[in-house]
Amino acid sequence: MRVAQRSMYNSFVSNMNRTLANYMESNIQSSSQKKVNRPSDDPVGMVRVLNYRSAIARNEQYESNTNDAAAWLRSTDSALTQAQVILSSLQEKAEELATGTLTSENRKQASHEIRQLFEQLVNIANTQYGDEHLFAGHKTGTTPYQIGLAVTATNATIDPADPNKDKAPVWEVSGSSDTTVMVRFPTGGELGTDEVEYEYSTDGGETWVTKTLPAGGTELDLDGVTVKVPQEPRVTVEAYDPDKPTARDNGSMLFIREAAYYNGDDNDPEPKVDSYGSSVITSTSAKGNFDKDVRIRLDEDAFANTDGTVKYSYSTDNGITWQTATATTHAGDGKIRLNVPGGYLDVTPGAAGTLAAGQQFVVRPQRANQGLEIAEGEFLTVTNAGKDIFGGLYTPPDGRGPVAAMDGSAKNIFETVSEFLVWAETGVQAGSQEALANLKTASEGLLTSLAAVGGKEQRAELNLNILEGSRFDMEDRMSTIEDVDLTELVTKLAQQQMAYQSVLQSSSMIMQLNLMSFL
Structure with a gap:
């Protein structure tokens, strides 16, 4: 077979490039210590590696x-x-x-x-x-928390006829004091209505200062501390007996004391309910103990004013998975109760009493x-x-x-x-x-x-x-x-180095041979 010089040189270059490419690939692996450096190295392996990294x-x-x-x-x-x-x-x-x-x-x-x-x-x-x-x-x-003043009242009563009798009386206190201020009443009466004489002490009852709250007056002046008496409901105080020792049960007494007022968040508010859809909603109300948002979706039309059932779904993982449930409706109720983990949601539709399939609600607890x-x-x-x-x-x-x-x-x-x-x-x-x-x-x-x-x-x-x-x-x-396996890689590098050197040396020797060398 005739071997042309052009063919021979192309073969030399191809062999050198292929051997060098393998050598360089091993060199890259040695540098990175990884055998998968590009997607082309191992497409499936690269996907798995990226998933693991994530x-x-x-x-x-x-x-x-x-x-x-x-x-x-x-x-x-x-x-x-x-x-x-x-x-x-x-x-x-x-x-x-x-x-x-x-x-x-x-x-x-x-x-x-x-x-x-x-x-x-x-x-x-x-x-x-x-x-x-x-x-x-x-x-x-x-x-x-911040420190302020508050009132503890003993033997103070509320008129049963007062329209606000079910409310707790609120005493508003301003000013400051380094000790508890005691207040007692030589004369009784309804604070804010009657003229009432009062005495106060800042040294534990050893000495007393006498003042008068006029009829219609709303504030007790305690020299540095002001107490605004309750208005809704009004409070009636009893006079103390001067022949008996000062005590909590001897007439009415007020103790203006140091207290801690909380300014942070709390978990008291009812959960909020957001509604999404075309249905007309009159009101929504969620009750219960929810520790996360609950999504609710109607899977079919619901009729609040008829006897029947309605299928719905709920999710506690932001809609990733859904659980199905069934609610019962009753004629004349005008609302639909949807039970979910932690409590329930009451929905009152508009005048038509209908909720369309696909209507969604999100119960959002007020978490502190x-x-x-x-x-x-x-x-x-x-x-x-x-x-x-x-x-x-x-x-x-x-x-x-x-x-x-x-x-x-x-x-x-x-x-x-x-x-x-x-x-x-x-x-x-x-x-x-x-x-x-x-x-x-x-x-x-x-x-x-x-x-x-x-x-x-x-x-x-x-x-x-x-x-x-x-x-x-x-x-x-x-x-x-x-x-990469370092032991295997080092052996591979040595082999590829030897192979590349052999290719270079043999190619050089062959290229130096020609007819002129034998003439």
């Missing part, structure tokens, strides 16, 4: 969120533990004051310490993680708690509504108030400690005895909150272990697809 990135974000949540919870745990120590100290003080063996000077000393402990509790309730408050709900940039996503669709709550732990006074959604959180129960730490301070500063021994029992109840409530936080901390720790294990597993599986 999953690992999500996993790492969940790990970061879990670590952040754990840090929030550790701060919360620390704050509540400090509060528990303070409550234990207050119980010891209550035991001392309840015995009645302390002198007046000892009582004053104890009351000074109680006031400081109360204010330290407020500082703990205002604890921050970074720049965000732990006990303000979603309002992490708002200081949850802020959570971090620690797994797909799983959130760990890290903030708290302070009023549900520490209590205090707050203004509810209906605007009335301020009122005592926790329905005024002894679990309301701030109100319990505040009233204990009142009895300590005014020398009411029976009040200190009551405070001892109430402080124990408050402490038990706080321990429950601590246990809840501890459970979340444990969940965060377990979740982190799971995430780390999952990440290691995915990284290992991805490595088997894209990472």
